[in-house]
Amino acid sequence: MNGLSGGKEEKVLFRRLVDIPSTTYATFGLYRYPAKFIPHVIAYVLENYAEPCMKVFDPFAGYGTVGLVSRIYGYDYELWDLNPILDVLHSVATMELKQVKVDSILNDLMSSDKEFIPDWTKHDYWHPKEFLPFLYKVWGFYHSLNDSYAKLLLTIPLLKVTRYFSYDDMQRQKLSKSPKSIARIDSLKQKDWKLIFFKMLKEEIKRLLQGLREYRLLSPKQTRAIIRAGVDSLSIDLAEDKDMLITSPPYLQSQEYIRQAKMDLFWLGFKESQIRELSKLEIPYRDVNPCDVLSKTYHEWETRIKEQHLQKLFNNYFWGVLGALTRLEKKVTSYMFLFVGHTSMRGHSVPIDKIFAEHFTALGWIHEKTLIDTIVARRMFSYNINPATGIKDQRTPVENLVILRRT
Numbered sequence: 001m002n003g004l005s006g007g008k009e010e011k012v013l014f015r016r017l018v019d020i021p022s023t024t025y026a027t028f029g030l031y032r033y034p035a036k037f038i039p040h041v042i043a044y045v046l047e048n049y050a051e052p053c054m055k056v057f058d059p060f061a062g063y064g065t066v067g068l069v070s071r072i073y074g075y076d077y078e079l080w081d082l083n084p085i086l087d088v089l090h091s092v093a094t095m096e097l098k099q100v101k102v103d104s105i106l107n108d109l110m111s112s113d114k115e116f117i118p119d120w121t122k123h124d125y126w127h128p129k130e131f132l133p134f135l136y137k138v139w140g141f142y143h144s145l146n147d148s149y150a151k152l153l154l155t156i157p158l159l160k161v162t163r164y165f166s167y168d169d170m171q172r173q174k175l176s177k178s179p180k181s182i183a184r185i186d187s188l189k190q191k192d193w194k195l196i197f198f199k200m201l202k203e204e205i206k207r208l209l210q211g212l213r214e215y216r217l218l219s220p221k222q223t224r225a226i227i228r229a230g231v232d233s234l235s236i237d238l239a240e241d242k243d244m245l246i247t248s249p250p251y252l253q254s255q256e257y258i259r260q261a262k263m264d265l266f267w268l269g270f271k272e273s274q275i276r277e278l279s280k281l282e283i284p285y286r287d288v289n290p291c292d293v294l295s296k297t298y299h300e301w302e303t304r305i306k307e308q309h310l311q312k313l314f315n316n317y318f319w320g321v322l323g324a325l326t327r328l329e330k331k332v333t334s335y336m337f338l339f340v341g342h343t344s345m346r347g348h349s350v351p352i353d354k355i356f357a358e359h360f361t362a363l364g365w366i367h368e369k370t371l372i373d374t375i376v377a378r379r380m381f382s383y384n385i386n387p388a389t390g391i392k393d394q395r396t397p398v399e400n401l402v403i404l405r406r407t
């Protein structure tokens with residue numbers, strides 16, 4: 001089928017096209033980052049389009065999957081994200097594998113009496129008061145560690161176990177309390193929960209070490225990596241040209257990244273005021289200066305949406321994402337790969353891929369094709385009832401990789 005932008009659509013299953021054992025293999029799944037790329041998409045792109053010495057760029061990098069895969073294929077990369085956790089996740093997922101005495105680190109942790117109290121007014125809402133003095137000590141040890149390798153090794157395991165010891169319902173994508181999570185904590189309180197905490201921590205460290213071993217089997221190379229975490233991609237510029245932009249921009253109805261990560265960010269030492277400022281910059285729930293969207297499909301949809309608040313969301317989304325990408329594309333010399341879902345609005349699926357393809361074709365890019373992949377393992381934000389419309393949303397069933405080439 002041909003779209004208005006000229007490119008063909010093809011159905012694919014990225015998981016079958018690339019030889020990576022699973023979507024959570026190696027260090028690709030150490031942390032549940034919402035709407036994370038499956039590594040196969042990036043591997044497919046690099047295997048089929050990249051040439052030696054190309055530089056790769058992702059302005060909405062999230063977990064940093066683009067970087068992890070670029071390293072395996074030997075490409076330099078630059079990653080940006082509003083979420084400061086990118087820096088931590090990337091450092092852990094690419095850390096060297098060294099011999100470590102896990103038991104000795106854990107013994108030091110157990111006997112430490114340093115304290116760290118997060119700058120977070122609601123921490124006693126999210127953690128039961130019985131656990132808090134213990135968590136202050138665990139994190140006090142973490143923050144006082146001089147051994148940077150041990151610190152890195154502890155980071156993700158501690159974040160995961162601390163979350164398990166909170167009222168967050170981890171099955172949901174948003175930070176939220178539920179009867180299930182309250183029951184989990186009530187049951188923990190009846191047991192030797194400190195022992196459980198340390199057992200879980202040890203298991204998580206083992207899992208991380210196994211992930212690092214697997215990543216090493218994929219032969220990552222020493223490439224140049226630039227990581228800019230906690231930045232607003234709408235307002236910063238690239239210092240140098242990049243050959244390929246590969247990205248999965250935020251979703252039309254998701255503002256949840258900072259909110260989802262904030263518990264972790266507080267324990268890592270971020271302040272409430274910093275988190276508040278970052279949340280205000282998330283696309284699409286922020287006001288953005290209008291930009292010219294050069295797409296017929298966009299304008300058809302714009303007139304179709306009657307409700308003012310939805311119109312605002314719709315425009316802020318496209319002005320935000322396309323505003324940023326249109327500024328950044330000037331420094332992209334060969335290809336852009338945009339991986340997007342169809343989010344529904346008023347019960348209809350918005351063809352975001354088509355709008356992107358039309359817009360960039362009007363700017364002189366060639367729309368090579370759009371590859372349509374069925375989502376199997378990618379964890380999406382899902383809403384039963386959309387809070388903005390009161391209408392039942394469809395789960396995004398497929399995701400599209402829009403491939404654009406410089407003329």
Ligand SMILES: C[S@@+](CC[C@H](N)C(=O)[O-])C[C@H]1O[C@@H](n2cnc3c(N)ncnc32)[C@H](O)[C@@H]1O
Nearest residue numbers: 036037060061062063065082232233250257283
């Ligand atoms: C779909 S996710 C990207 C996931 C990523 N592909 C991965 O593999 O984990 C979109 C990202 O856009 C980021 N984001 C939202 N608003 C932003 C902004 N103004 N500047 C930079 N990043 C932003 C979110 O923090 C989120 O990580």
